[in-house]
Amino acid sequence: xxxxxxxxxxxxxxxxxxxxxxxxxxxxxxxxxxxxxxxxxxxxxxxxxxxxxxxxxxxxxxxxxxxxxxxxxxxxxxxxxxxxxxxxxxxxxxxxxxxxxxxxxxxxxxxxxxxxxxxxxxxxxxxxxxxxxxxxxxxxxxxxxxxxxxxxxxxxxxxxxxxxxxxxxxxxxxxxxxxxxxxxxxxxxxxxxxxxxxxxxxxxxxxxxxxxxxxxxxxxxxxxxxxxxxxxxxxxxxxxxxxxxxxxxxxxxxxxxxxxxxxxxxxxxxxxxxxxxxxxxxxxxxxxxxxxxxxxxxxxxxxxxxxxxxxxxxxxxxxxxxxxxxxxxxxxxxxxxxxxx
Amino acid sequence: xxxxxxxxxxxxxxxxxxxxxxxxxxxxxxxxxxxxxxxxxxxxxxxxxxxxxxxxxxxxxxxxxxxxxxxxxxxxxxxxxxxxxxxxxx
Numbered sequence: 001x002x003x004x005x006x007x008x009x010x011x012x013x014x015x016x017x018x019x020x021x022x023x024x025x026x027x028x029x030x031x032x033x034x035x036x037x038x039x040x041x042x043x044x045x046x047x048x049x050x051x052x053x054x055x056x057x058x059x060x061x062x063x064x065x066x067x068x069x070x071x072x073x074x075x076x077x078x079x080x081x082x083x084x085x086x087x088x089x090x091x092x093x094x095x096x097x098x099x100x101x102x103x104x105x106x107x108x109x110x111x112x113x114x115x116x117x118x119x120x121x122x123x124x125x126x127x128x129x130x131x132x133x134x135x136x137x138x139x140x141x142x143x144x145x146x147x148x149x150x151x152x153x154x155x156x157x158x159x160x161x162x163x164x165x166x167x168x169x170x171x172x173x174x175x176x177x178x179x180x181x182x183x184x185x186x187x188x189x190x191x192x193x194x195x196x197x198x199x200x201x202x203x204x205x206x207x208x209x210x211x212x213x214x215x216x217x218x219x220x221x222x223x224x225x226x227x228x229x230x231x232x233x234x235x236x237x238x239x240x241x242x243x244x245x246x247x248x249x250x251x252x253x254x255x256x257x258x259x260x261x262x263x264x265x266x267x268x269x270x271x272x273x274x275x276x277x278x279x280x281x282x283x284x285x286x287x288x289x290x291x292x293x294x295x296x297x298x299x300x301x302x303x304x305x306x307x308x309x310x311x312x313x314x315x316x317x318x319x320x321x322x323x324x325x326x327x328x329x330x331x332x333x334x335x336x337x338x339x340x341x
Numbered sequence: 342x343x344x345x346x347x348x349x350x351x352x353x354x355x356x357x358x359x360x361x362x363x364x365x366x367x368x369x370x371x372x373x374x375x376x377x378x379x380x381x382x383x384x385x386x387x388x389x390x391x392x393x394x395x396x397x398x399x400x401x402x403x404x405x406x407x408x409x410x411x412x413x414x415x416x417x418x419x420x421x422x423x424x425x426x427x428x429x430x431x
Binding site: 043044 | 357359360361380388391
């Protein structure tokens with residue numbers, strides 16, 4: 001039997017519903033007012049990504065009715081890039097002499113999980129994964145496995161978060177990874193190189209037990225590194241569906257991670273052609289491309305389960321299952337299967 | 342209040358990102374590391390040593406001596422003034 005677990009709450013800070021792409025060329029997260037959730041010391045000392053993570057995690061725990069958590073697993077491709085920039089800038093400005101300690105402390109990839117542990121007084125398992133396009137998936141897998149341990153926790157706080165700062169966006173642009181503003185459009189229609197950079201912070205409470213308010217069940221998480229052909233990706237999808245005793249016709253919704261880069265999306269286009277009748281949505285139109293965009297996709301799937309998919313398909317206004325298929329730079333392919341039952 | 346104290350107050354508010362603090366409300370004799378004052382903590386103490394180095398060229402070599410200097414804005418201003426006078430005399 002494959003490990004599965006229940007999502008009992010989820011909160012995401014994302015660019016969803018933002019009109020930013022037409023204006024800025026990158027999708028910026030719609031940040032909340034942090035003051036009701038973060039204390040003054042956290043507000044003044046915490047860089048943007050850590051604030052986003054602390055806020056999303058705190059809201060998530062509150063929604064789940066939990067005042068403590070047994071374990072924390074977080075995925076982040078880059079950690080707090082803003083903190084890193086400040087640290088590096090001061091290092092250069094001060095000629096590697098005395099530099100402010102706070103940006104250094106906060107720039108570390110595990111700053112979010114560490115700050116959360118301090119805030120929640122969680123002395124249990126605490127792990128951060130920085131596995132590029134597999135960062136969130138690895139944190140999610142770790143959470144699933146923790147819940148199967150004989151003396152494991154009952155609930156795990158799992159998160160995925162990354163930010164795109166102006167400097168990072170400029171570096172991506174220099175490297176030719178950003179789409180020209182005049183080529184912006186829906187990712188599924190793109191036939192040009194480059195992506196629309198995005199960002200977001202998503203946390204969920206993953207539990208071993210179903211509760212009255214359970215939002216979804218995580219049934220499977222798979223990763224595939226650098227497949228040579230689209231067939232390998234198609235075979236992974238087919239194997240995952242077989243394990244779940246499903247056929248492609250049984251899928252209510254597929255969330256596809258086309259990035260808008262025509263070369264990187266080739267294999268996903270072949271995969272979606274193999275699922276011709278399945279209602280689909282391209283989640284990076286909402287959140288942009290970043291290492292942990294699949295965390296946002298999980299949030300979107302839960303939202304669709306709740307009935308926000310009526311505009312997608314008359315056949316499945318309330319989907320009962322959803323397969324997320326993602327690619328990051330044609331290297332990191334991941335597959336997350338969720339159900340609502 | 343001396344110009345130096347006023348300057349230090351603004352530098353601390355800016356570099357420590359004390360977002361809700363109005364400079365006019367800061368008592369220069371209040372303890373820096375106490376909630377009756379600015380409520381700073383140990384990480385802020387490190388940030389203060391960076392301010393001393395960056396803006397006044399003072400290297401903290403004996404942390405034990407800093408307890409008195411870091412007591413309030415005025416004691417910190419006195420420490421800087423004494424240090425600068427000693428540097429000129431040398």
